[in-house]
Amino acid sequence: MKHYACRLSELADGEVRALDLGPLHLILVRRGERVYCLEGYCTHEDFDLAHGLLLEDSIVCTRHLSQFLLETGEVLNPPAERPLKVYKVIREDDDLFIEVEE
Numbered sequence: 001m002k003h004y005a006c007r008l009s010e011l012a013d014g015e016v017r018a019l020d021l022g023p024l025h026l027i028l029v030r031r032g033e034r035v036y037c038l039e040g041y042c043t044h045e046d047f048d049l050a051h052g053l054l055l056e057d058s059i060v061c062t063r064h065l066s067q068f069l070l071e072t073g074e075v076l077n078p079p080a081e082r083p084l085k086v087y088k089v090i091r092e093d094d095d096l097f098i099e100v101e102e
Contacts, residue, residue: 005089005096011035016059018050021100026087028096029054029070036070037087037098044080 003021011017011030018040019026025040027049040049042061049068053060058076060067066080073084088099 001100001102002090002097003100005037005098007094008035008091008096009094011096014054016050016052016054018048019098021098024100026098027052027059028089029059031057031070035089035091035096037089038068038070038073039084039086042066042080043075043082043084044078049084 005019005028013030013032015030017028019028027038027040029036042049044064044066047061047063049059049061053062058067058069064079067077068084069076073086075083090097090099
């Protein structure tokens with residue numbers, strides 16, 4: 001199912017924004033014209049990644065420094081062992097939608 005997230009023009013380049021879709025807590029990350037959507041809590045200790053440190057192509061959990069690749073959610077640095085789930089971002093003109101499996 002497709003859920004409205006926000007307008008691309010409202011999301012600044014380099015911004016990490018929390019997005020709650022019902023029980024799902026996600027993050028949106030803008031890098032230039034690319035927008036990523038990932039699971040919003042670190043898989044190590046449920047720290048909110050909206051408060052994480054954004055690097056070139058990854059996000060770092062500032063609690064214990066687990067690092068995740070934006071493109072795939074892959075763990076780049078422990079202590080996290082499980083990757084973040086990645087959600088498809090659909091762009092329709094200036095509107096961004098997130099595809100969530102029901």
